[in-house]
Amino acid sequence: MSEEHEGRSVRLGDRVPDLAGLQLxxxxxxxxxxxxxxxxxxxxxxxxxxxIRSMERRLGLALVDRSPRGSRLTDSGALVTDWARRIVEAAEAFDAGAEALRGRRDSRLRVAASLTVAEYLLPGWLIALRRGRPDTAVSLQAGNSTMVAERLLAHEADLGFVEGPAVPPGLGAAVVAQDRLVVVVGAGHPWAKRRRPVPAAELATTGLILREEGSGTRQVLDAALAPHGGLAPPLLELASTTAVKAAVVSGAGPSVLSELAVGEELAAHRLVKVPVEGVRLRRDLRAVWPTGHRPTGPARDLLSLTRRPPGPGGAAQSSGPREA
Structure with a gap:
């Protein structure tokens, strides 16, 4: 843009009355x-x-004659009013168009979430969101953390939730909760009666029943056991937490799962939690979005709802989302 054009733009803003004055x-x-x-x-x-006086000074014109009987437009005021009407109508059309775009944006929310968050935390947040936004249609894609990142970067989701050890590349994030991973076995497994904790090195060399590569649980476990030689080849590799739990309950072998996911089975003694030592099995649960595009509209509202404390058996929440 030329300096001359820029100069005209600046002077136009200085000389044309604002919309409030034109509406008056x-x-x-x-x-x-x-x-x-x-x-x-x-x-x-x-x-x-x-x-009115401010507009008259800005334009250098008398616009209104005032008298005890009322106010009437001068000839110049009548002409300026005709022009003002077109400007105000254009502004109203602009506002209506922007409102329509906001309405289209706010009428839907696409969420992508890792399975643990989708099953154990997200339902409560979505119920609370519906109370404040009953007309917003929410769609949910549940999968592993890698899938969540792919959906966000492809603009196929507005907000995501992941459970891996790090923020996926290209995404901004806020920690919304913490979760603990636990080693579990079926009631008949030899570890169920074990009195001493399982050392990290032994856990690393044991074939486990695991989620697929790309899952947040698998990523956290990989990182935690890396100093101890890394994970042994999986005994079984399954695509859902439900399938993993069923295999462990049947006695197929041990697994490492979110404490959120096994509360019911532990309470019913279908699974037994085995203590471990020498390894930290905790992780952050994060809300994520494309870098530079912090959530707006219903996505922003859902993010704010993650600040609420969980119900019984939920993960220990942070006091509010914090940047990760």
């Missing part, structure tokens, strides 16, 4: 009274008089 002028023309126009627009009469 239109009201005076319609009602024939400055006081009536002020009441209609919800401002005081002195403020209305000041606004």
């Amino acid at each position: 002028l239109l009201a005076v023309a319609r009602l024939g009274s400055l006081g009536g126009a002020a009441r209609e627009l919800g401002i005081s009469q002195p403020a209305a008089s000041g606004r």
Whole structure:
């Protein structure tokens, strides 16, 4: 853009009255009274008089003749009012279009979440969101953390939740909760009666029943056992937490799962939690979004709802989302 064009743009902004002033002028023309126009627009009469005088100074024109019988437009004021009407109508069309775009954005929310978050935390958050936004249609894609990142980067989701040890590349994030992973076995497994904790090195060399590569649980376990030689080849590799739990309950072998996911089975003694030592099995649960595009509209509202404490058996929440 040329300097001359930029200069005209700046001077135009300095010389053309703002929309509030133009709306006041239109009201005076319609009602024939400055006081009536002020009441209609919800401002005081002195403020209305000041606004008219400001417009007159800016334009260098007398716009309104005031008398005890009321206010009438000057010839220049009548002409300016005709121009003002077009500007205000254009502004109203602009506002209506922007509102329509906001409405289209706010009418839907696409969420992608890792399975643990989707099953154990997200339902409560979505119920709370519906109370505040009953007309927002929510769709949920549940999978592993890698899938969540792919959906966000492809603009196929508005907000995501992951449970891996790090923020996926290209995404901004806020920690919304913490979760603990636990070693579990079926009631008949030899470890169920074990009195001493399982050392990290032994856990690393034991074939486990695991989720598929790309799952947040698998990523956390890989990172935690890396100093101890890494994970042994899986005994079984399954695509869902439910399938993993069923295999462990049947006695097929041990697994490492979210404490959120096994609360019911532990309470019913279908699974037994085995203590471990020498390894930290905790992880952050994060909300994620494309870098530079912090959530807006219903996605922003859902993110704010993660600040609420969980119900019984939930993960220990942070005091609020914090940047990761």
